[in-house]
Amino acid sequence: MSLYSAHFLRNIKQNLCVDDRDPPDIQFNHQGYLTLSSQANAHILEQNYKLQTELGAKVELMSSMRLKERFPWLNTDEVEVGTYGLENEGWFDPYLLTRSFKQKAESLGAQYCLGEVVGFECSKLDKQLSVPEFYVGQGKRIKAVKVRMPNSPEVIDVQCAFAVVCAGSWSGEVTTTLGIGQGTAEELMDVPLPVEPRKRYVYVAHCPDGPGLDCPMIVNVDGVYTRREGLGGNYLMGSCPPEEAEPDCENLNVDYDFFEEKVWPSMANRVPAFENLKLKSAWAGFYDYNTIDQNAIIGTHPAFPNLLLATGFSGHGIQQSPAVGQAISDLIFEGKFVEIDLNRMGFERFLNKQHVRESNIY
Numbered sequence: 507m508s509l510y511s512a513h514f515l516r517n518i519k520q521n522l523c524v525d526d527r528d529p530p531d532i533q534f535n536h537q538g539y540l541t542l543s544s545q546a547n548a549h550i551l552e553q554n555y556k557l558q559t560e561l562g563a564k565v566e567l568m569s570s571m572r573l574k575e576r577f578p579w580l581n582t583d584e585v586e587v588g589t590y591g592l593e594n595e596g597w598f599d600p601y602l603l604t605r606s607f608k609q610k611a612e613s614l615g616a617q618y619c620l621g622e623v624v625g626f627e628c629s630k631l632d633k634q635l636s637v638p639e640f641y642v643g644q645g646k647r648i649k650a651v652k653v654r655m656p657n658s659p660e661v662i663d664v665q666c667a668f669a670v671v672c673a674g675s676w677s678g679e680v681t682t683t684l685g686i687g688q689g690t691a692e693e694l695m696d697v698p699l700p701v702e703p704r705k706r707y708v709y710v711a712h713c714p715d716g717p718g719l720d721c722p723m724i725v726n727v728d729g730v731y732t733r734r735e736g737l738g739g740n741y742l743m744g745s746c747p748p749e750e751a752e753p754d755c756e757n758l759n760v761d762y763d764f765f766e767e768k769v770w771p772s773m774a775n776r777v778p779a780f781e782n783l784k785l786k787s788a789w790a791g792f793y794d795y796n797t798i799d800q801n802a803i804i805g806t807h808p809a810f811p812n813l814l815l816a817t818g819f820s821g822h823g824i825q826q827s828p829a830v831g832q833a834i835s836d837l838i839f840e841g842k843f844v845e846i847d848l849n850r851m852g853f854e855r856f857l858n859k860q861h862v863r864e865s866n867i868y
């Protein structure tokens with residue numbers, strides 16, 4: 507999915523150009539990800555490296571000595587090994603990407619409507635469907651999506667041939683209105699969609715003496731990460747809290763102690779120049795967290811042949827978005843995955859207990 511998306515983004519000007527407008531610019535900053543590992547976890551990083559390079563990713567496996575040579579400002583104490591992406595890695599402005607997708611879709615005839623999905627209307631499947639033949643199977647069909655419009659008590663039924671649940675962190679909640687997770691195993695309705703919000707903080711620090719243009723996105727041995735933000739000596743930093751200390755999701759307040767106690771000490775140890783940083787600002791957002799295996803859930807729900815799921819990206823949904831869009835489009839128009847085989851990412855894996863786990867994912 508990442509390789510597909512990288513290729514798509516390399517050609518974004520052709521892919522998302524709209525006739526009379528300037529070509530899209532998502533402020534792509536080409537820079538590798540440097541993932542570090544202690545001796546205890548080195549074998550996992552090495553396995554990941556092997557898999558990634560077998561699949562065509564250009565990644566260098568670096569010893570502690572090589573790391574020091576390549577990044578002299580890095581403290582390599584307790585670092586056994588690191589991997590560094592040589593191609594197809596970097597960061598960009600996700601808002602600009604979303605806007606470019608939207609403009610392109612509108613230019614091709616898509617209509618957008620702002621409202622809150624509050625339920626669905628279903629019917630038994632029959633042969634007189636507006637969905638292609640391959641979707642006529644067992645189960646119920648979504649006839650309409652119930653949408654509450656802003657500033658109005660009115661709920662409108664939007665008739666549909668297909669509905670795609672892509673409500674990010676709230677996807678689990680949306681599917682409970684269909685009874686998913688509240689029925690029986692025979693109906694394939696006993697397993698809920700395991701997606702919920704998890705609060706994550708992003709801190710912006712200023713450090714004029716920090717590493718310069720060659721500073722990669724660094725993931726420290728304990729999962730604390732940093733990357734350069736622009737060219738003015740600013741850095742984004744953050745980390746995932748341990749499972750037992752997950753913050754509540756009632757609001758988007760930032761925990762500044764988490765920066766003082768966890769993020770800053772880790773990064774100042776790894777990059778000594780960061781001892782002198784100053785915290786400038788911070789914000790929080792919700793990860794669209796798949797509580798079972800932290801990977802995307804893509805495909806048809808087995809009990810609803812015209813209900814598609816595209817959710818649960820657990821913090822890596824932007825980089826996968828071009829591949830996800832293509833996969834959902836293939837499912838709707840062709841009834842199967844064509845460009846990329848994402849069968850392993852389907853909801854069925856929770857019914858069959860064939861989870862898709864990865865290591866060293868933050």
Ligand SMILES: Cc1cc2nc3c(=O)[nH]c(=O)nc-3n(C[C@H](O)[C@H](O)[C@H](O)COP(=O)(O)OP(=O)(O)OC[C@H]3O[C@@H](n4cnc5c(N)ncnc54)[C@H](O)[C@@H]3O)c2cc1C
Nearest residue numbers: 621622623673674676706791792793819821822823824825
């Ligand atoms: C701090 C942070 C850092 C991240 N860093 C990265 C990163 O480095 N790389 C990366 O790839 N990803 C990253 N992500 C994850 C990425 O943002 C998500 O995976 C991605 O946005 C998911 O896209 P989505 O379209 O599925 O969901 P979203 O972007 O969450 O969009 C879902 C939309 O559905 C709407 N919605 C919800 N419920 C309803 C309803 N009932 N009716 C109508 N609309 C509804 C929401 O308002 C929202 O607009 C990060 C996330 C956070 C919070």
